[in-house]
Amino acid sequence: MTRFRLPVLAIALIVLSGCGFHLRSKIALPADLGPVRVTASGSSYSELATSVARGLQAAGATLDTGIGEERSTSKEPIATLQIVSERWGDLPIAIDAVGRAQEYNLRYAVVFVFKKADGTDLVPRQVVELSRDYVSQPDNATGTTTEREVLADELRREMAASILRRVDGVVRSGQVNPAR
Secondary structure, eight states: OHHHHHHHHHHHHHHHHTSOOOOOOOOOOBTTOOEEEEEETTOSOOHHHHHHHHHHHHTTOEEOOOSGGGSOOSOOOOEEEEEEEEEEEEEEEEEOTTSOEEEEEEEEEEEEEEEOTTSOEEEEEEEEEEEEEEEOOSSOOTTHHHHHHHHHHHHHHHHHHHHHHHHHHHHHTTSSOBOO
16 A cells, blocks of 8 residues: 555646646736725725735735824825725525525625826726625524624625735736836
8 A cells, every 4th residue: 555655646746736726926016006095985994995905015015094193294196996885785595485585695796996196097996796695594593693794704805805806917917017
């Protein structure tokens, strides 16, 4: 049995190396981007805006929070990623014999725009929509809210990643000069 392990391991490594899998690199940002402010319309705090800001910072962007003493004191124009709107919706997709909803589709839609410091669009206004299905037992509603909250947190994380991928896609497509 031990003499078969090495050849099997070698074959597995050869097969995996040829499959095309590569780790994702960090997102590309324009070289001339400058400081970035992430804002959300309609609220002073947004979990999505915070997640997007962290992602931009991890990619090498300089953040300008625009809050109190942390506000940029320089007269340098600031690029802005604005989350124009966030919308949530639950749609019943399955009902029981009595007519009570048992399964729902949770939808999350976000409209955003990313403007460079000079006011031109880096990423024009776009709508991103994500959805997940979840089961809600009408007889036992104890865990329903918690499951929905867990899905909502997951959708927020995926939405932040989706927004960052769209920014990356625009930069890598050659529409702007990426930072090297």
